[in-house]
Amino acid sequence: MPATSSNLSTSTNWVPPLTPPADGSSPLLEAHGLERRFGNTRAVRGVDITVRGGELVAVFGPNGAGKTTLLRMLGGLVRPTSGRVAVKGRDLKSSDPEVRRPIGLLSHQSFLYDDLTAAENLAFTARIYGLAEPRGAALESLAAIGLEHKAHQPVRSLSRGMVQRVALARALLAEPEILLLDEPFTGLDAPAARHIQDVLTSRRSKGLGAVVVSHQFAEVWDIASHMMVMIEGAVIRRESPPPPLGSFLPEYESLLRE
Numbered sequence: 152m153p154a155t156s157s158n159l160s161t162s163t164n165w166v167p168p169l170t171p172p173a174d175g176s177s178p179l180l181e182a183h184g185l186e187r188r189f190g191n192t193r194a195v196r197g198v199d200i201t202v203r204g205g206e207l208v209a210v211f212g213p214n215g216a217g218k219t220t221l222l223r224m225l226g227g228l229v230r231p232t233s234g235r236v237a238v239k240g241r242d243l244k245s246s247d248p249e250v251r252r253p254i255g256l257l258s259h260q261s262f263l264y265d266d267l268t269a270a271e272n273l274a275f276t277a278r279i280y281g282l283a284e285p286r287g288a289a290l291e292s293l294a295a296i297g298l299e300h301k302a303h304q305p306v307r308s309l310s311r312g313m314v315q316r317v318a319l320a321r322a323l324l325a326e327p328e329i330l331l332l333d334e335p336f337t338g339l340d341a342p343a344a345r346h347i348q349d350v351l352t353s354r355r356s357k358g359l360g361a362v363v364v365s366h367q368f369a370e371v372w373d374i375a376s377h378m379m380v381m382i383e384g385a386v387i388r389r390e391s392p393p394p395p396l397g398s399f400l401p402e403y404e405s406l407l408r409e
Contacts (some may be wrong), residue, residue: 185234197386204358212381255327261318265307292320312338330361
């Protein structure tokens with residue numbers, strides 16, 4: 152049963168599952184029946200998501216759709232009210248910190264120290280990860296996102312877009328197999344956005360996975376292997392590969408009006 156606009160308007164509870172890969176590869180990240188309540192509010196309602204090596208799942212939706220809450224549950228920052236998240240087959244609720252090690256997370260807030268330089272921020276995190284050469288790892292990660300020339304500037308002196316890129320460099324520090332990104336293109340100019348697209352595309356080619364939450368369709372659409380739309384906490388549309396953006400946008404606007 153294909154997902155069409157008529158399907159969606161008559162039954163927003165039906166969502167086609169992700170198609171299992173022909174090679175039967177195991178998921179890097181898998182979640183089933185995720186729910187999150189805040190008091191009487193159901194922020195996330197019964198969401199399933201699977202990410203395998205080489206896949207990038209793009210998550211779209213309006214403000215308040217539950218996208219950030221979903222990402223925080225996938226990263227282990229928020230515990231689901233119900234449902235389960237597994238990282239490489241291991242339950243994320245495990246007390247073993249190694250379960251979370253394959254995950255790199257970029258959230259809305261940078262959580263960088265303003266008075267430290269970009270390199271000092273990353274070296275601090277590298278030490279927490281137990282990396283052998285924290286300073287070298289910091290400089291390498293900054294170079295990967297095109298900010299090696301800002302390595303020794305205090306974070307407070309950087310633009311919003313540069314702070315975003317430093318935070319992304321930190322998420323990439325330990326070469327995570329699964330990258331969870333919340334609005335990674337916010338505040339970026341066109342060259343910086345293209346650089347991040349190249350980083351994500353390269354990761355896909357290496358068999359790494361990602362979930363990207365974004366309001367910016369154009370930046371994510373062509374590099375995604377899967378897309379899903381959330382409204383009022385529920386997934387109401389998912390496809391792989393994403394359809395042509397030009398044909399999808401009118402459907403999306405229609406969904407928002409329903």
